[in-house]
Amino acid sequence: MVEVDDADRQLLKLLQEDGRRSYSEMAPILGLSVAAVKRRVDRLRENGVITGFTVQIDHAKLGMGVEAFTEVRYVGTTKVNEIVATTAKMPEVQAIHTIAGDPDALIQVRVRDIAHLQEVIDTLRRTGTVTGTKTLMVLGSWVRRG
Incomplete structure (x- = not known):
């Protein structure tokens, strides 16, 4: 099990809504720097929480x-x-x-x-x-x- 905080949960929610969302778009929403958002995404990917990015198709x-x-x-x-x-x-x-x-x-x-x-x-x-x-x-x- 991977430890996540409220910022991680909010970040995951934002990415689930739109996996193409940029770090610079998410940073002000999360109250973090662009670099901090990137580090969090990288950590969540390395720990296997984020397993990929996808597209929804009609x-x-x-x-x-x-x-x-x-x-x-x-x-x-x-x-x-x-x-x-x-x-x-x-x-x-x-x-x-x-x-x-x-x-x-x-x-x-x-x-x-x-x-x-x-x-x-x-x-x-x-x-x-x-x-x-x-x-x-x-x-x-x-x-x-x-």
């Missing part, structure tokens, strides 16, 4: 507007790394969450339309280790940033 504008989560059940002898290996190759897969209990994994996918979703699910089922799936369509989303 997937619908790229033709991948349908999002779904598929619960996947695997043969009992399937290893966790095999679950990830077989599904991570699929470009439609956005995230793979291996979970305890039933089901074994929750897989987030983005597809063009329902026919494309069916193709993705069929591909999952043909891996040879999947024993069942249940798919939930996303109607809308709200994500906590921070």
